[in-house]
Structures are given as structure tokens and as C-alpha cells.
Amino acid sequence: MMAFEQIPKKDWYSILEADPSASVSDLKQKYQKLILMYHPDKQSADVPAGTVEECIQKFIEVDQAWKILGNEETKKEYDLQRHEDDLRNMGPVDARVYLEEMSWNEVPVEWLQFFRGVNEVVPCKRFVFFADDRSFSLSCRCGGKYSVPKDEAEEVTLISCDMCSLVIELLHYR
DSSP, rough: OOGGGGGGOHHHHTTTTTOOOOOOHHHHHHHHHHHHHOOOSSSSSOHHHHHHHHHHHHHHHHHHHHHHTSSSHHHHHHHHHHHHHHHHHHHHOOOOEGGSSSEEEOOOHHHHHHOOOOTEEEEEESSSEEOOOOEEEOOTTTOOOEEEGGGGGGTTOOOBSSSSOOEEEEOOOO
């Protein structure tokens, strides 16, 4: 279970007044600006008590947002959860599929070396290969494909088709 799941769902990016595509350095700048703005020691003595409490609450939220978004691992988990929430809002799940039912895709290194270089995009008459193209996939009834990278397969639960709006739920044997 993710560390931030116990906290009521909040948009940590909006708390930092940042775009989800912002870099970690941009997030850090936003955090530093806001943490100084809402720091309890920076509030003047003549501010009403309610306003001071609001600033303290905002200070705490900004700090929580940075703890999640400032760490690569928790940021990745949070971003995956946001993506899954977006998929859930798209509509019902079309099917439930076990990871083991999906096809394993790995471009053989020899093919990559044959076509050019290991770390390049490799055009081929019918395909485009990436040097790190290791993923699980499943064909969709529309002709598209559901795919999930190997390094995200254990964390992802919802996958959208690359051509239509259908979504599958990825199940894992426990």
C-alpha cells in the first residue's frame, strides 16, 4: 500500500501550484516559495488567529506535497495512482486480465544491433523498435493494444487501449 493512500485524496500538484509535467527542480522551487510564504514564523503578529491557522494548515499541506512529489519513488506511485483514477473516471472496466495472460514483448538485442544501434529508435518497414522495449501486451477487440512496461507491471491495475477508450483491469496471482 502506498504511503499517501491513508491521507484523503488531494491534488498534490495543485497544492504546490505546479503542473503535473513539471520537473523535480521546478517542484522544488514552488515548494521553497510556498513553504516560506506560509511558514508560521513569517506571519505577522497582527494577523487574525483564523488566518494564522489557515497559514499553518497550508504550510503542512505544502510540506506533505513536497514529501510525495520530491521523492522519485513516491512521485512515480502518486502519478500512477492519478493515471488510474483518470482511467476509472473514463468508464467501466471492459475486462479483467491476469498479467500471466498477456504476451511478453522483448525486442531481441541482435535485431537492434542489426538495424543500427542498441540505444536508438530503430525503424523497420513495419515496426519501430526501442532499445528498452520490454513490456507485456494484449490485443484489444478494436485492433489496438493494451501494454504495460515490465517495470510498472506490478504497480499498475488499469490499462487503457492505445487506440480506443476501453480499459482493462490487470490482476495478479497472490
